[in-house]
Amino acid sequence: MTGIFCPKCGRDVDILYGKVCRQCFIGGKKLLECPAVIHLRICPTCGSVFKRGKWSSGEDEVETILDSVKDNLKINRDATDLELTLTPNKLDYSRYKVHIEAKARIEGVEIDASQDTEIRISWETCDVCSRIAGGYFEGIIQIRADKRFPAQEEQKECIMIAEDVAARAQERGDRLAFIAKTAELREGIDIYVGLIKLGRQICRAIIDRFGGRFTESPKLVGQKDGEDLYRITFALRLPEFVGGDIINVDDTVIEVHSSGKYVSGIDLDTGKRFIEKYDSLANVKKLGRMQDAVSAVLVADEKRIIQVLDPDTYETVTVKRPEFLSAKPGDEIKIIKTAKGIYVLP
Numbered sequence: 106m107t108g109i110f111c112p113k114c115g116r117d118v119d120i121l122y123g124k125v126c127r128q129c130f131i132g133g134k135k136l137l138e139c140p141a142v143i144h145l146r147i148c149p150t151c152g153s154v155f156k157r158g159k160w161s162s163g164e165d166e167v168e169t170i171l172d173s174v175k176d177n178l179k180i181n182r183d184a185t186d187l188e189l190t191l192t193p194n195k196l197d198y199s200r201y202k203v204h205i206e207a208k209a210r211i212e213g214v215e216i217d218a219s220q221d222t223e224i225r226i227s228w229e230t231c232d233v234c235s236r237i238a239g240g241y242f243e244g245i246i247q248i249r250a251d252k253r254f255p256a257q258e259e260q261k262e263c264i265m266i267a268e269d270v271a272a273r274a275q276e277r278g279d280r281l282a283f284i285a286k287t288a289e290l291r292e293g294i295d296i297y298v299g300l301i302k303l304g305r306q307i308c309r310a311i312i313d314r315f316g317g318r319f320t321e322s323p324k325l326v327g328q329k330d331g332e333d334l335y336r337i338t339f340a341l342r343l344p345e346f347v348g349g350d351i352i353n354v355d356d357t358v359i360e361v362h363s364s365g366k367y368v369s370g371i372d373l374d375t376g377k378r379f380i381e382k383y384d385s386l387a388n389v390k391k392l393g394r395m396q397d398a399v400s401a402v403l404v405a406d407e408k409r410i411i412q413v414l415d416p417d418t419y420e421t422v423t424v425k426r427p428e429f430l431s432a433k434p435g436d437e438i439k440i441i442k443t444a445k446g447i448y449v450l451p
Contacts, residue, residue, distance in 0.1 A: 111126035114126060135181060135218075136180065136181050136184060136207055136209055136211070136216050136217070136218040137178060137179065137180055137181070137205065137207050137218050137220065138178075138179040139174065139177055139178045139179070139205060139220055139222045140177055140222060141221075141222060141223065142222070142223050142224075142225060143173055143174065143177050143222055143223070143224050143225070144225050144227065145169070145170070145173050145224055145225065145226050145227065146226075146227045146229050147163065147166070147169060147226055147227075147228060147229070148160070148163070148228075148229065148230055148231035148234055149228045149229075149230070150230060150231070150234040151163070151231060151233065151234055152164070152165075152166065152169065153231040153233070153234075153280075154169055154172075154173075155229070155231070156173075156176070160231040160232050160233070160280065161280075162275065162280065167193055170193055170201050170203065170224050171191050171193060171203070173224060174191055174203050174205065174222060174224070175191075177222075178205070180207070180209075181209070181211060183211045183212065184209035184210070184211055184216075185209060185210050185211075186208075186209055186210045187207065187208070187209040188207065188208040188209070189205070189206070189207050190205075190206040190207075191203055191204070191205055192204040192206075196223075198226075199225060199226040199227070199228065200223060200224065200225055200226070201223070201224040201226075202221055202222070202223050202224075203221070203222050203223075203224060204219065204220075204221050205219060205220045205221070205222065206218075206219045207219070232280070232281075233280050233281060233283055233299070236281070236283075236285075236299060237283060237285055237299075240285065241285065241299065242285040242286075242297040242298060242299060242336070243298065243299060243300055243301045243304070243335075243336060243337065244297070244298045244300070244301050244303070244304035244336065244337040244338070244339060245295055245296070245297055245298075245304075245336075245337075245338050245339065246267070246294075246295070246296040246298065246304050246307055246308060246319075246339040246341055247293065247294075247295055247338060247339065247340050247341065248260070248263050248293045248294045248295075248296070248311070248341045248343065249292055249293040249340070249341070249342055249343070250293065250317075250342065250343040250344070250345070251317075251342050251343070251344060251345040252345045252391075253345060254291065254292055254293065255293050255294070255343055256347070259315065259343065259347070260289060260293070260294050262314070263294060263296075263311050263315075264287055264294065264296070266307065266310050266311050266314060267284060267287075267296050267298075267307045267310075267311070268284060269310075270303070270306050270307045270310050271283060271284050271298070271303060271307070274300075274303055274306065279300065279302075279303070281299045281300050282298075282299060282300050282302075282303040283298070283299040283300075283303075284296060284297065284298055284299070285297040285298065285299055301335075301337050304337060304339045305321075305339070308339050308341050311341060311343075312341070312365075312366075313365060313366055314365050315343050315344065315347075315364060315365055316343070316344045316364050316365050316366065316368070316383040317341060317342050317343045317344050317383075318341075318342055319339050319340060319341040319342070320339075320340045321337050321338070321339055321340075322337065322338045322340065323335040323336070323337050324336050324337075324338070344364055344383065345389075345391055346361055346364060346368075346389070346391050347361065347364050348361055348362055348363050348364060349361065349394055349395040349396070350364075350391055350393075350394055350395075351373070351391070351392045351393045351394065351395070351397075351441055351443060351448070352389055352390065352391050352392060353388075353389070353390045353391075353392055353443075353445060354379075354381070354386055354387075354388070354389050355387060355388050356388075357372055357374065357379070358372070358373045358374060358392065358443070358445060358448055359371065359372060359373065359379050360373055360395065360450065360451070364383065365383065366382065366383060367380055367381065367382055367383060368380070368381055368382075368383050368386060371427075371429070371451060373427060373448040373449065373450070374425050374427065374448075375425070375427060375428060376427030376428030376429040376430070376451075377428065392441075392443040392444060392445060393441055393442075393443050395441075395450065397441055397442075398439045398440065398441050398450050399416055399439070399440060399441070399442070400416065400437045400438070400439060400440075401413045401414055401415065401416050401437065401438060401439075401440045401447075402414040402435065402436075402437055402438075403432050403433070403434050403435065403436050403437075403438050404421055404434060405434055406426065406430075406433070406434055407426075408426065409425070409426055410423055410424065410425060410426055411423070411424060411425075411426045411430065411449070412424075413438065413440060413447065413449070415442075415447070417442075422447050424446065424447050424448065424449065426449075427449055427451075429451045430449060438450075
C-alpha cells in the first residue's frame with residue numbers, strides 16, 4: 106500500500122493529478138466536442154462553400170468536408186501535443202460520416218478521445234454560377250487591331266492573359282471576377298466579364314504585353330436599390346505593327362522584334378538596337394513585313410556603303426552598310442524593298 110488515496114473515489118494510487126487519481130482527473134476533462142450532425146452548403150458546379158454568411162471558393166470535396174469538421178470541432182483549451190486524425194467515409198451523394206480521434210496532454214496527463222459526426226450536404230448553386238448560368242456580365246472587352254485583324258497567336262494569348270488576370274482576382278477574393286464567355290470573331294475577340302474593374306485590369310494587362318490603347322463606353326441597363334446599373338464596353342485596339350514588321354519611326358526604318366509597353370528592334374540603317382516606349386512613338390508608318398524579304402547578291406562592300414543587285418531590275422543599288430552585315434561580295438543577302446528604298450535585313 107502506498108498510503109496515497111484518491112479523495113474522490115478512494116482508490117490507492119502512486120500519484121495524484123490535480124488532487125485526484127488519473128481516472129478521476131481524466132473523467133472530469135473533455136478533450137473534444139463536435140456536433141453529431143453538421144449541415145453544409147456546397148455548389149455542385151464549382152465546389153464553392155457557403156459559410157459565415159457568404160460563398161467562398163472551395164477545394165476538393167473531401168477537403169471541404171474535413172475543413173467543415175475542423176471548423177465545428179472544439180478542443181479543450183488546456184490541451185497540448187495534440188494529435189488529431191479525421192477519417193471520412195462517404196455514405197451517399199449528400200452524406201459523409203467522419204470518425205474523429207484525438208490524443209493530447211492536459212497538465213501532463215495523456216488523454217484520448219473519439220467521436221463520429223455526420224456531414225449532410227445541401228447542393229445549392231452559388232452566386233457566381235447562378236450569374237454565369239443567367240448570362241450575367243458587367244462589361245465587354247472588344248479586342249481589335251489598327252488597320253489589320255489580330256493574328257490567331259495574338260488572340261490566343263489575349264484570352265490566356267484574360268483568364269490569368271481573372272484567376273488572380275478570384276484568388277484575392279473577387280468571386281465575381283469571372284469571364285462569362287468569349288466570342289472569337291473574324292475581326293477580333295469579345296470577352297464578357299462579370300466585373301467592370303476586371304475589364305479594366307484585363308485591358309491594362311493586354312496593353313502591357315502588346316501595347317495599344319482602350320476606351321470605355323458606359324450604357325445604362327437598369328436600376329437596383331435606387332442606383333443606376335451600367336454595362337461598359339471596353340474598345341481595345343492593338344498596335345498596327347507587331348514583331349516582324351518593318352516600320353518607319355520619325356524617318357528611321359526599324360525591324361520590330363517585340364511590341365508592348367516598349368517597342369524594340371533594329372535600326373536597319375545603322376544596325377544598332379532600337380528601343381522606345383510605345384506611347385512616345387510618333388509619325389509611325391508600316392513599310393512591310395519580314396515575309397516580304399527577297400534574296401539579292403552583294404556586289405561590293407565599301408565599309409560605309411554597299412552595293413546590291415536589285416533582283417527585279419538587275420540594277421546595282423547603293424545602300425548604307427549596317428553593322429550586322431557579315432557577308433562578302435558575291436554572297437546572297439536578304440533585303441526588303443520599301444517606299445523608302447532598299448534595306449538589308451539581319
